[in-house]
Amino acid sequence: MMIEALLAVTLLSAFVVFLAPDKVAGKLAFALSLLPLGGSLWMYSAFDGSGNALLGGTLAFEEMYQWVNLGPYALNWHVGLDGISMPLLVLTTVLTPLAILAAWTPVQSRQSQFYGLMLFMEMSLLGVFAALDFFVWFIFWEMVLVPMYFLIGVWGGPRRKYAAIKFFVYTNVASLVMFIGFIALVFGLGDSVTSLDLPAITEALNNGELSGLAGIDANTLKIVAFFAMFAGFGVKVPIVPFHTWLPDAHVEAPTPVSIMLAGVMLKMGTYALLRFNFTMLPETAKQFAFIIALVAVVSVIYGAMLALAQSDLKRIVAYSSVSSMGYVILGLVAYNMYGVGGATFQMIAHGLISGLMFMAVGVIYNTTHTRMVSDMSGLADRMPITVAVFIAGAFGYMGLPLMAGFAAEFFIFVGAFQSTVLAGNTLALFTGAAMFGIVIVAGYLLFAMQRTLFGPFRLETDYEVGRASFHDVAPLVVLILLVILLGVQPDIFYGMIQESVRDMALITGGGA
Incomplete structure (x- = not known):
């Protein structure tokens, strides 16, 4: 239950800071951000995972519970850490308190909302790196956009509204393209998968269970899905030519937001490329x-x-x-x-x-x-x-x-x-x-x-x-x-x- 506890503490901290008076919000947020930092460092010291999360590895702090059924697919609460996600979890909890500390000087208005959003963003990022069910992962993935949009749009520079809208449109459209590509793969697997569990989907793909979809043969479907996901995640990285939103967002964002944007949020894109494109579809990537x-x-x-x-x-x-x-x-x-x-x-x-x-x-x-x-x-x-x-x-x-x-x-x-x-x-x-x-x-x-x-x-x-x-x-x-x-x-x-x-x-x- 350590991952759930880490997420719950971070989310509760965000709500506490939201309700705190402005004059103490910064110091309170910094103090509360040390809790997930301490938790992640303990988890690092106790880490006993081996192998890859999507390839049958032994995960650390793994939890899996049945949630709801969405048509023929079961949606499960499935979280766990391997040697790829554990360092990124630690990175997130290290940078957040430092970014909050760096906000004490430049952020002088609506401080409780600002620091609350910073902690809410931290919770969402932790969920992205820990989730192993696509639906749960996608919820956290989209949740990151919300605090980042407001942090840029409210506390940013003179062109903050333009930068925030551009950021949101680019990344939201990219998420849609990525979502379509992945779901096409799931539908192409037919009855071989009964959930949106990422390890199960990876196993089915590696076992050659993918068939055609809507008249598209399996190999073509792999290629289309691969590039849809590559483009969607590439916007978040960002890679050329999907990079134009990044300078505008950074220039208009306050310093602590730029720290989290460059330090952790861009890693969402590269992490997702590693997990989805290069782990699920290795032969297509090599092709x-x-x-x-x-x-x-x-x-x-x-x-x-x-x-x-x-x-x-x-x-x-x-x-x-x-x-x-x-x-x-x-x-x-x-x-x-x-x-x-x-x-x-x-x-x-x-x-x-x-x-x-x-x-x-x-x-x-x-x-x-x-x-x-x-x-x-x-x-x-x-x-x-x-x-x-x-x-x-x-x-x-x-x-x-x-x-x-x-x-x-x-x-x-x-x-x-x-x-x-x-x-x-x-x-x-x-x-x-x-x-x-x-x-x-x-x-x-x-x-x-x-x-x-x-x-x-x-x-x-x-x-x-x-x-x-x-x-x-x-x-x-x-x-x-x-x-x-x-x-x-x-x-x-x-x-x-x-x-x-x-x-x-x-x-x-x-x-x-």
Whole structure:
């Protein structure tokens, strides 16, 4: 009952904060957010799962109860954790209290509603990573959209309504496309499945139980469903060309919302791709590996080039996320333990590093009231701790050794170079092109830092620009320490990740 308890505590905390007075809402939300953090860390310490959740693995904290029948299909409350979902659960509970702490300075209105929505979003994200019945999973998946829409639309910047509506329309349409693709697969399985249980559906697909649907043969149905789900989840990642909602959402969203959006919510898309596309339909993924690898490389390079052209620090970091998520897709399509394991580890590493970068930009904005690179110079003398963490986070983005980003990208590159999914050295050539993205990342981050952090101070203001407050700096320090810790000791998560992706590699013949 640990997962249910974690969800219940988080949801109850959200309602308590909703009802609290504004003057105590921030501190109360932070205190209550430590409860799911403590619960997830205990669950991590007690984790005893093995194998993959959808491929017959032994799950940790698994619970399954019959719920209702929807026509011929039983809907069950089925939750559980494997080595893929457990790290993402921990990531969510780590980032939420840090994001709440980062909100104390910029969020000054309707605080109880803001912090209540943050905790409600945390509960929904936890449900996405724990659910193993499609109907339950889809409820949590859609629930995430609601608090994010209001958090951007109410507390965002001048164009917040446009950004919130664009975000909601993109992601809602994507959910519909994904839903149609998945349900078509379920209907195509006919009587071989009697529930929407994800492990049962995966087993039926892997056993060749899929037949035609509405005159479409089984192979064509797999292809149509695969690309419907790939497009639907790709919007959430986001991959090029479905990325245009992301910069608008990030720029208009308040800092704590950007932290959760980049740190956790984007991982919903890559997590779903791993679970649905690459685990349920491995042969279809291998069949179109060339196209998927091309999309990955284009996302890496194009996202990095777009970041290079930006003058707003927040837009720079936003486009960096598009580039970083391209590496996840590249690791997934490699279809071996290092590739898929590295892709999963990159979700965690990028969650921490992107959260750190958005938080650092937010602290700078809180003090200077600008994010424009051309407006700032010499901040290192005025904000030494913030600037030091910002530089360290930027080097983490560039893949500096002994930081989490380096470990993740190293695993992905090793897996991609060893992969036999594509004939000859094709995937190795794609990987070499993707590695060039690191050079572009270094270029725009070094340029932005040189312009804003060093040289003579020239920001024209009517107020003193000095050191940030303790509650702004503390979460920055925590995050950079976690990035270094995972870089030095990647086996904190990588061991359990490898255990869960091994079955995927064996099914496709990917091996190590």
